[in-house]
Amino acid sequence: MSNTVIEVDRLSKQYRLGAISAKRLTDDVRRWTAKLRRLPDPLLKLGHEQKNGNGNGYESDVLWALKDVSVAVKQGEVLGIIGRNGAGKSTLLKVLSRVTAPTLGEVRVKGRIASLLEVGTGFHPELTGRENIFLNGAILGMTKAEIKNQFDEIVEFSLLERFIDTPVKRYSSGMYVRLAFAVAAHLQPEILIVDEVLAVGDAEFQKKCLGKMRDVAGEGRTVLFVSHNLGAIKELCDTCVVLRDGQIDFQGPATQGLMHYTKGLMHGEASVRGAGWSGVRIVNYGDGLPGPISNAEPIRIETEFRVPMDFEWGKFYLLAYDTNGNGLIHNFASFRDLGVEKLEAGTYRITADVPPLWLMPNLYTLQLKMIGGTAAGAEERYFSELVVLDITDRTEQASGKIRATLIPPVSWSINPQRVADPQRHV
Amino acid sequence: MAEDISNLTIEKFPAAGLEATELRPPSAGSSEDWDLVIRPRTGWFDLHLAEVWRYRDLVMLFVRRDFVSQYKQTILGPLWFIIQPLLTTLTFTLLFGNIAKLSTDGLPKMLFYLSGITAWNYFSDCLMKTSETFNANSNIFGKVYFPRLAVPVSIVISNLIKFGIQLGLFLCFYFYFLARGFAIHPTKALLLLPGLILLMAALGLGSGIIVSSLTTRYRDLRFLVQFGTQLLMYSTPVIFPLSRLPREYRWIMLANPMTPVIETFRYAFLGAGTFSWTHLGISAAVTLVILVAGVMLFNHVEKTFMDTV
Numbered sequence: 001m002s003n004t005v006i007e008v009d010r011l012s013k014q015y016r017l018g019a020i021s022a023k024r025l026t027d028d029v030r031r032w033t034a035k036l037r038r039l040p041d042p043l044l045k046l047g048h049e050q051k052n053g054n055g056n057g058y059e060s061d062v063l064w065a066l067k068d069v070s071v072a073v074k075q076g077e078v079l080g081i082i083g084r085n086g087a088g089k090s091t092l093l094k095v096l097s098r099v100t101a102p103t104l105g106e107v108r109v110k111g112r113i114a115s116l117l118e119v120g121t122g123f124h125p126e127l128t129g130r131e132n133i134f135l136n137g138a139i140l141g142m143t144k145a146e147i148k149n150q151f152d153e154i155v156e157f158s159l160l161e162r163f164i165d166t167p168v169k170r171y172s173s174g175m176y177v178r179l180a181f182a183v184a185a186h187l188q189p190e191i192l193i194v195d196e197v198l199a200v201g202d203a204e205f206q207k208k209c210l211g212k213m214r215d216v217a218g219e220g221r222t223v224l225f226v227s228h229n230l231g232a233i234k235e236l237c238d239t240c241v242v243l244r245d246g247q248i249d250f251q252g253p254a255t256q257g258l259m260h261y262t263k264g265l266m267h268g269e270a271s272v273r274g275a276g277w278s279g280v281r282i283v284n285y286g287d288g289l290p291g292p293i294s295n296a297e298p299i300r301i302e303t304e305f306r307v308p309m310d311f312e313w314g315k316f317y318l319l320a321y322d323t324n325g326n327g328l329i330h331n332f333a334s335f336r337d338l339g340v341e342k343l344e345a346g347t348y349r350i351t352a353d354v355p356p357l358w359l360m361p362n363l364y365t366l367q368l369k370m371i372g373g374t375a376a377g378a379e380e381r382y383f384s385e386l387v388v389l390d391i392t393d394r395t396e397q398a399s400g401k402i403r404a405t406l407i408p409p410v411s412w413s414i415n416p417q418r419v420a421d422p423q424r425h426v
Numbered sequence: 427m428a429e430d431i432s433n434l435t436i437e438k439f440p441a442a443g444l445e446a447t448e449l450r451p452p453s454a455g456s457s458e459d460w461d462l463v464i465r466p467r468t469g470w471f472d473l474h475l476a477e478v479w480r481y482r483d484l485v486m487l488f489v490r491r492d493f494v495s496q497y498k499q500t501i502l503g504p505l506w507f508i509i510q511p512l513l514t515t516l517t518f519t520l521l522f523g524n525i526a527k528l529s530t531d532g533l534p535k536m537l538f539y540l541s542g543i544t545a546w547n548y549f550s551d552c553l554m555k556t557s558e559t560f561n562a563n564s565n566i567f568g569k570v571y572f573p574r575l576a577v578p579v580s581i582v583i584s585n586l587i588k589f590g591i592q593l594g595l596f597l598c599f600y601f602y603f604l605a606r607g608f609a610i611h612p613t614k615a616l617l618l619l620p621g622l623i624l625l626m627a628a629l630g631l632g633s634g635i636i637v638s639s640l641t642t643r644y645r646d647l648r649f650l651v652q653f654g655t656q657l658l659m660y661s662t663p664v665i666f667p668l669s670r671l672p673r674e675y676r677w678i679m680l681a682n683p684m685t686p687v688i689e690t691f692r693y694a695f696l697g698a699g700t701f702s703w704t705h706l707g708i709s710a711a712v713t714l715v716i717l718v719a720g721v722m723l724f725n726h727v728e729k730t731f732m733d734t735v
Contacts, residue, residue, distance in 0.1 A: 102466055
């Protein structure tokens with residue numbers, strides 16, 4: 001018996017787009033008659049989905065949110081799932097938590113699963129905190145006795161002793177989230193599925209949540225974790241899966257996965273929408289797999305920007321954030337700074353050179369922004385995808401547990417000549 | 427580990443095939459014991475009823491939630507449970523009894539209408555509320571798994587409490603009229619009362635979940651249910667006793683499985699009306715079929731309704 005606890009086996013999930021209408025009714029009838037005659041489903045064909053509406057009209061409104069995904073998760077593994085919006089992360093979690101059934105394939109699970117796709121599912125505003133703890137706990141799969149045993153701990157964790165008999169509709173949103181997470185944190189499943197719940201609450205509370213997640217992982221339980229917070233993924237996860245267009249793009253150690261994800265973002269698939277940024281390339285990474293960049297190294301960013309219309313004025317911004325989403329860099333260059341009067345429609349190559357930043361070794365995200373104004377007075381904004389910067393330190397400054405944002409090379413000096421006599425006060 | 431996995435269905439593996447053809451079936455896996463296998467569809471007869479039982483705490487918490495939240499911030503609170511049938515009865519007594527002078531099988535008008543309304547209300551409340559199951563709970567259903575049947579079952583139970591209160595109201599009037607010496611007398615059929623309640627609950631639940639399953643795709647049915655239930659009342663003996671209907675029209679009323687239930691209910695307490703084992707038997711059989719079909723359909727829809735709702 002191996003210690004694999006989740007086995008995702010060639011999982012596919014199909015969605016049909018478009019409104020429900022009389023046509024849907026005829027489709028349903030077609031499916032039914034086919035089924036009765038033991039023929040294959042006439043509307044279910046893998047690989048025929050992208051016909052852009054010029055086929056017979058069926059394939060075009062089909063979307064495969066997951067295509068042939070296979071993953072095995074071992075006992076005690078903390079698996080991060082990353083990917084861009086629409087890559088299929090949430091669909092995968094929904095199938096795993098049995099909210100929706102797959103179209104094809106299977107998932108085999110050992111142990112009890114609890115999924116947290118949202119905090120506070122099923123909270124009823126009219127009920128008190130106490131009543132909602134029981135209700136929410138039961139919805140998440142706990143029995144009444146289990147909740148009773150943990151009740152005091154839940155209340156303590158939420159810091160809401162005084163308000164526990166107040167209807168939750170009187171709670172502030174922060175209190176609401178605290179109560180909800182407190183319940184969720186006290187689930188005792190073998191497998192925990194978490195989706196972005198850390199995106200709520202203030203920084204202090206987020207830290208507490210991350211801590212709790214770490215504890216859960218430390219207890220040898222299996223965790224599946226979807227997040228856009230790449231720092232949290234790096235910190236919590238051993239392995240990760242990168243999803244792209246419903247398929248597995250990478251599967252392996254977490255740090256490598258994050259880099260793979262970043263590389264994917266850099267090579268310009270973001271430009272589908274036409275105007276705006278295409279591929280933010282960090283020259284330091286070269287063409288290979290992105291590796292760490294020394295914090296003493298200047299960083300060069302190259303990109304192309306497609307100007308969709310004539311801009312009379314405009315600014316290009318360089319923004320960077322830490323893993324908690326706090327702003328770190330804000331810099332802009334106006335057309336005048338760049339020495340141009342105005343930009344006519346077309347594609348331009350843009351380069352930005354950033355001096356050594358002396359950042360603490362960590363993952364950071366970088367983003368480009370453009371604001372452009374037309375003669376008619378319209379203002380347009382364009383954001384690039386987020387790109388990960390993996391910063392390391394070649395000096396000894398960052399060793400050990402230090403709390404700092406910047407570790408610049410500071411020139412110290414000491415004059416060995418004493419300025420005062422130590423015996424002066426005696 | 428064994429006690430911790432109690433909340434999951436144990437399903438046989440490897441899968442029995444209902445796979446869409448032309449697409450590769452999952453590699454027929456190892457013979458390990460999995461606690462849960464998630465696959466595209468399960469058979470029509472996988473009803474997961476044991477799972478609903480395992481989630482009974484949740485069912486009772488839903489009942490409590492429905493009950494507590496319904497009348498919060500109202501002044502009269504649960505008194506509304508009484509006011510509604512009382513006013514309806516008074517209206518019916520005035521309109522159908524005194525003005526239209528419809529027959530009441532020789533029974534006191536008040537009791538005749540109140541008994542019919544009490545029984546009918548339970549059925550129609552169950553039907554209307556459960557028919558909203560998927561649409562009203564889509565945000566919970568979209569986030570977490572529990573046996574979906576827990577919701578309609580909890581609705582039927584919380585309506586049972588309401589029915590109990592309304593039955594209490596009926597009994598007050600009943601004993602009052604009994605004491606005043608009206609020509610009413612309880613019969614042995616009273617022993618059937620639990621069975622009658624069960625029938626009403628099962629019929630309401632069964633038809634409600636059929637409607638709720640169908641409305642996930644086609645919302646049209648929601649409108650039909652709204653006034654359909656009202657119209658359906660006129661094909662039961664709530665207003666007009668079965669015995670006074672011309673023989674050639676009786677089948678219309680008898681086609682409604684609620685008709686024998688209401689007639690028996692009335693006969694049990696008041697001693698007048700039609701009592702027939704045949705009618706009751708057919709009604710019970712129809713109810714059973716509707717309930718089983720409903721649960722099957724419901725279980726079938728719950729797996730993918732999130733994609734269509």
